[in-house]
Amino acid sequence: MTAEKKVVLLSGMQPSGALHIGNYEGALRNWVDLQNSGKYKMFNCIVDWHALTSSSDETELLVPRIYEMAADFIAAGLDPEQTAIFVQSQVKEHAELHLLLSMIIPIPWLERVPSYKEKRETLGLDNYGFLGYPILQTADIIIYRARVVPVGKDQLAHLEIAREIVRRFHYLYGEVFPEPEALVTKHAVLPGTDGRKMSKTYGNYIALGDGPDIICEKVKNMFTDPEKIHKTDKGHPDRCPVYIYRTIYDADLPVDLKDKCASGDASVGCVACKKALMQAIVDYFADFRAKRSELLADKAQLDAILEDGAKRARERAAETMILVRKAMNMYGS
Numbered sequence: 001m002t003a004e005k006k007v008v009l010l011s012g013m014q015p016s017g018a019l020h021i022g023n024y025e026g027a028l029r030n031w032v033d034l035q036n037s038g039k040y041k042m043f044n045c046i047v048d049w050h051a052l053t054s055s056s057d058e059t060e061l062l063v064p065r066i067y068e069m070a071a072d073f074i075a076a077g078l079d080p081e082q083t084a085i086f087v088q089s090q091v092k093e094h095a096e097l098h099l100l101l102s103m104i105i106p107i108p109w110l111e112r113v114p115s116y117k118e119k120r121e122t123l124g125l126d127n128y129g130f131l132g133y134p135i136l137q138t139a140d141i142i143i144y145r146a147r148v149v150p151v152g153k154d155q156l157a158h159l160e161i162a163r164e165i166v167r168r169f170h171y172l173y174g175e176v177f178p179e180p181e182a183l184v185t186k187h188a189v190l191p192g193t194d195g196r197k198m199s200k201t202y203g204n205y206i207a208l209g210d211g212p213d214i215i216c217e218k219v220k221n222m223f224t225d226p227e228k229i230h231k232t233d234k235g236h237p238d239r240c241p242v243y244i245y246r247t248i249y250d251a252d253l254p255v256d257l258k259d260k261c262a263s264g265d266a267s268v269g270c271v272a273c274k275k276a277l278m279q280a281i282v283d284y285f286a287d288f289r290a291k292r293s294e295l296l297a298d299k300a301q302l303d304a305i306l307e308d309g310a311k312r313a314r315e316r317a318a319e320t321m322i323l324v325r326k327a328m329n330m331y332g333s
């Protein structure tokens, strides 16, 4: 399939700290599969301006986090030749389109976004950038005239507002963009090590960059089925994070473990289960860790990859802005 025939896809993530295996299962693994399918022209954006909405007081952390994220993406299987990996702030067209879109979007549209209300109350965020977040997110997508955006089910509402913004632009100025569609990930949503949603806030995660000692410590402290206190108690493997992780990472998972746990068979127990999981996760991410370390030891190589990605992104974004300025009758268009 030629590059022109491929469907344009935009994916992105905020550089807000270490990526964890929940990010891997919920997003990265899917992106790598989509890339390897050969069907998509891929743009993968590290959205550093978005990170500022909640961390404008710790900007010194942004650059190290960008390097870590780029290394995580590549070590996980994103190939910079096939996927343009770049930093949002290196493609200024995102900002111009954000500004133009902000002139046509009523404030109540932004105020009714569920995550705005929720985070405004829980995190006390009240800056303009946070209110305007959905507009910048829309600009991130449509600046590439992307047709598809891979998302989890919990992000569908965000894409819906992007579609509404596109429709409003088209109503006012004529058609320029495809209405972006969701490509909902089929991969598993991993629970945290304590059974709650995996989150950096809860500290219940295993980072992709964690070394063997840290992995073992975190697995040792993992929750299992709270109703299985003794080996002979009947367990509920489907509610046990250790079992759920083993189904993904342990190629040697015994086929009868589930039944044995559920029936209270004394030949299986949580301590042995955790030991097997420790080794499985350490082995599963061994190549990833080696590649990640190698990349982080060579910042010049990462800079070259990010600059090449930004160059390819800027070319596409510049084409889009010519169409946008013309549609809006801007001076010089």
Ligand code: SF4
Pocket: 224, 225, 228, 235, 236, 237, 240, 242, 243, 261, 268, 269, 270, 271, 273, 274
């Ligand atoms: S035996 Fe294994 S699957 Fe069963 S509750 Fe314990 S850790 Fe979970």
